[in-house]
Amino acid sequence: MKGAYLLFKRARFQFGSLRTKKRANGPDAWEFRFYEDTGGKRIRRYITVGRASQYPTAAAARKAVQALLLKINSDAPQRALVGLTLGTLMDRYIQEELPERYSTRVSYLSLLNRHIKPKWGDIPLDRVKAMVAEDWLKQLDLAPKTKAHIRSLMHLLFRCAERWELMETGRNPIALVRVKNCTKRLKRPRVLTVEEFYKLLPFLREPYRTMVITAQCLGLRVSEIVALRWSDFDFERLTLLVERSAVKARVDEVKTEYSRDEVPLHPDLAHILLEWRERAPFRGDTDWVFGSPITGKPYYQEHIQKAHLREAGKKAGLGAEIGWHTFRHSYRSWLDETGAPMKVQQELMRHASIQTTMNVYGQAMLKSKREANSKVVEMALRGAPLPREVAPAIAAR
Known part of the structure; x- marks a missing residue:
């Protein structure tokens, strides 16, 4: 009976205690003490909150450990958290919940720290x-x-509060918030x-020129692009498997599950890529196709855009607004010009959906994707200044 009582006994809410602790080396620091149940035993734990100069008052240090208090009191009555x-x-x-994908983490942290926290950080949940x-x-x-995006992230925060039982379910205030014209x-x-694409190429040096051709030919x-390895290409089957991405040289998964897919590789584009491989600093199967010769890692795409694409656009008389996504938008527009079915365009762009109703039609066949993609590649490469070995092959078509 005693065991049954212990089983259903409600945990007490603990607030922990703070004290300043002198350190042999370095400035004084705030130390937070609390209890943790491990294997049926209650063990005292200690963590360092930060320097005393960083948190000049006990109230400031207490504020810094509020997130930890939520975690250690997850089984306790939350009404104590007034x-x-x-x-x-x-x-x-x-x-606990921030996404692991680097680019997503950076984006979320930017929205939290630059917009949400300055405005709402000190506001109690029930007053939002x-x-x-x-x-x-x-x-x-x-x-x-x-x-x-800010509205969605705030909604997600309150969903977490509901799941952690910090507020009543169904009382998410952000569910009622509207953002007009968000699309x-x-x-x-x-x-x-x-014609504009042709004007741009002469002002790009390698490897940026081949990167741009790849961007325009594949979307x-x-x-x-910067995360491609030579092993991703099957030059016999003329296909490319897109399965990873890189942001600021940090390699991660592709943006969504729909982004991981096999795309057709046109013979002329394959020839250009193989010609680049002969001159590339890294040529092994597991090497980066466009690895930096300085770091051996994928390039920083932001630097290339600023120092090379925008400058090439200005020199070509196209303005200073040329960016990496220009080629993805152009690829989509050129697909329209080929008369490619919308479902094939969706597959080639590797979008989750262009229109929700399109999903019921199933996947486009590789043959259809190859035909639509080939028309765009021929638009991109026909008449462009290409290596001598490739030009005769195109002229003979």
Whole structure:
């Protein structure tokens, strides 16, 4: 009976204790003490919160451990957490729920630290109101799409609060918040014509020129281009498996599960890539196709865009707005010109869906994708300044 009593006994909420601790080497620091149940035993734990100079008062140090308090009291009655702030909720979310994919983490942390925390960090959860949040979003000098991302992230934070039983289920205030025109762009994406694409190439040196040709011929995201390995290509079957991405030389999975796919490789593009392989600093099967000769890692795409693409665009008389995504937008536009069916375009772009109803039609056959892709490649390569070995092959077609 005693065991049954212990089984159903409600855990007590613990607040822990703070004290400053002198260190032999270095400045004084705040130490937080609490208990942790391990194997049926209650063990005292100690963690260093930060330097005393970093948190000049006990209140400031106490605020820094609020996220930890949420975790160690997960089985305790949460009504003891009166005045739980959104900032505390953010801290626990960052510790436990932040996505692992590097680019997503960076994006989320930017939205949290630059926008959400400065405005809402000290506000208790129960005082966040839908209309106040909606009016705040309206006043932000940001693109509608960015506002929608902020709204979605705030909604996710409150969903976590519901799951952690920090608030009643179904009381998420952000569920009522609207962001108008969030699917509209502030300015139209730049799309190159075939003639403009030809004008650009002479002002690009290797490997950026081959990277741009690859981008325009396949519609890949730049994060996928810089993460290509030679082993991803099957030059006999003329296919490429897109299965990873890289942002700031950090290699990760592709953006979505739909992005991981096999795409057709046109013979002329394959020839250009093989010709580049003969001159590339890294040629082994597991080597990066476009690895930096300085670091041996994938290139930083932002630097290439700023120092090479934009400069080439200006020299070609196309303006300074040429970026990596210009070629993905152009690829999509050129697919339209070929008359490719919408479902084939969706497969080649590797989007989850162009229109929701398109999903019921099944996957496009590789033959159909190859035909549509070939037409775009021929538009991109016919008339472009190419290596001597490739030009006769195209002229003979």
